[in-house]
Amino acid sequence: MASSSKLLKLAIPLVRTHGFSREALARSVLELPAGEAHSEPLSDSAVSSLFGEGDKARKNLIEAWLVDGVRHMQKAEAESTSAPPTLRDVLRTRLQYNEPVLAQLPEAFALLATTSSNFHFVDPLPALHHAGRIADEACYAIGDKSLHLSWYTKRASIASVYTAAELHQLVSPNTAYAFLDSLLDKSAALSNSLGEVSLFSSYILKSWQGIIKSQGIL
């Protein structure tokens, strides 16, 4: 019997036709190579034992699909013939990965954000983890060399841009890429402005230090 991780990988292409459902997981055994493939989908109890009860199985499938999205970004980067890709290219690649399953994504994200306890509240951690993972992969792909705290601010900025673009894509897929471009342009402009303010502030600080030293106070 194939492992659950192998079956999860086989279930990912089935998301287009069967959504993030237990049925997609059940039918994954039909996609096994010849000799291993089953003639019928898995029973519900088999799906539960392999992937978890109820919505837990669906969450595992959604998580596997998200991980596959990162692999999709890595594969596109490896196939790129030019110098390190731009941030724009990398995030566009990831948005393209969403296109075949756009209709299923709102429910998938809602499911991830829902806790399994008796008290139903929105858990923001899965969304943050999703955006953070994509931002980190994007930074690695473009050869970002940020250090220390700027490592975090760079990734937070990219995660915010991507999250906004992805939400826009769910509502208006045709304008998603233009929206992404405008967000990246604004983010770059803001970053430049902040850099200039910081530089000017350092000049002022050094000037004051010089004035204070010349007065003999220090």
Next chain:
Amino acid sequence: MLGRRVCRYSLRRQGLSVSRGLASSAYTSPTKAGDEATTTTPEDLTPQQRQLLEGALRVDQAGEIAANWIYHGQHVVLSRDRATGELIKEMWEQEKKHLAVMDKLQVQHNVRPTLLTDVAKVAGFGLGAVTALMGKEAAMACTEAVETVIGEHYEDQLKELDEMTTKHPSIPLLKDVIKEFKDDELEHLDIAVENHAQRAPAHALLSAVVGAGCMVAIEICKRV
């Protein structure tokens, strides 16, 4: 007498540095840039090994940041004493090189840096300045305590890295870099002892407090 000792240790360090062909030059020399060992990270590590590598590099980088700022704090206070100031400046320059290499390792292996970078800077500067204000022997005692902990910490890391089974060339290079840095830190420890670290007031208490603080900081920076 202090000046002659500084001169002799400088020569010994230079002799050691030239003869062993520095592993860190793979990261500091522009002619060696672009090598697989310095630009890529192993893809075949187990999740536990990956976590270990990330924790190790995170804490090493944080430690070098703190060490830089400790020497900075000591130099601010003791720079008026020419011999001691020169000695501290020499050790500080080595730590700057260590930090530059650690920064490149962090980028190469795509490691999340510690969130406590600014805390490390403030705490390091404060520790260096306060011990320097207590006197140059106390500053040397602080260096002795910190370098003792760091030397042991690097030794433990080398043992952990020995257990990695990957054939990727970056890991043997990392081990060589850590060995080199461990030797540098132990040289600093020797210098501190030779410059009367053990004459510092309440030397045992000071060393215990600084050492314990370093160990707590190491455990926190591995995780945060």
